[in-house]
Amino acid sequence: MIDYxxxxxxxxxxxxxxxxxxPNLANASALLWQILPDLNWAGFYLMEDGALYLGPFQGKTACIRIPLGQGVCGTAAQKDQVLRVYDVHEFEGHIACDSASNSEIVLPIHDGDDVIGVLDIDSPLVGRFSEEDEEGLKEIVRVLEKNCIWK
Structure with a gap:
């Protein structure tokens, strides 16, 4: 049980x-990587020129650019909603940066009303992320939104 x-x-x-x-996102990804069990990737993609670009992360190498509306990250950013995917192999258009990933949670990050990036966390376990994880990670994103000057 994680104490969020x-x-x-x-x-x-x-x-x-x-x-x-x-620096804040680099430390955030390291902290999440250390605290959350059963992960194979934890990090950030940041919005630039209408697409998401790889930011600070922990884990294996990753996709560098994700267009809006593609994959779990691009869809979450475009729709401005949290996506908690039980089995990524059942998500149409899933981008497999790491074939070992089986579940994923993506949370949009905001500067005011604008989506400026996403927190992306992958697990090799199917169904790894719960509603409790989603609620706890929303609080983590709010801390980062508050503590960073984005522009």
């Missing part, structure tokens, strides 16, 4: 004294 309240406090302490997005 404690994880939120740790994330706020880690990122609250530095407003630069890249």
């Amino acid at each position: 309240r404690l994880l939120k406090e740790q994330m706020d302490a880690l990122t609250g004294t530095q407003s630069r997005p890249v």
Whole structure:
């Protein structure tokens, strides 16, 4: 069982004294990688010129550019909604950066009303992400939205 309240406090302490997005996202991905079990990727894609580009992450190498509306990340960003995918092989248009990934959760990150990126977390386990994970990770994203100056 993950204590998301404690994880939120740790994330706020880690990122609250530095407003630069890249260092904050680098530390955020490392913290998530250390705390959350059964992951094979944890990181960020950032919006640039109408597409998502690879940002700080932990895990195996990853896709560099994801067009809006493609894959789980591009769809979550385009629709501005959290996508919690039980089995990525059943998600039409899934982009397999790592064939070992079986489930995924993607959460949009905002600067005001604009989606400026996503938090993307993959697992080799089917059905790894629960509603509790989704709610806890929403709080983590809110901390990052608050603690970073995006533009």
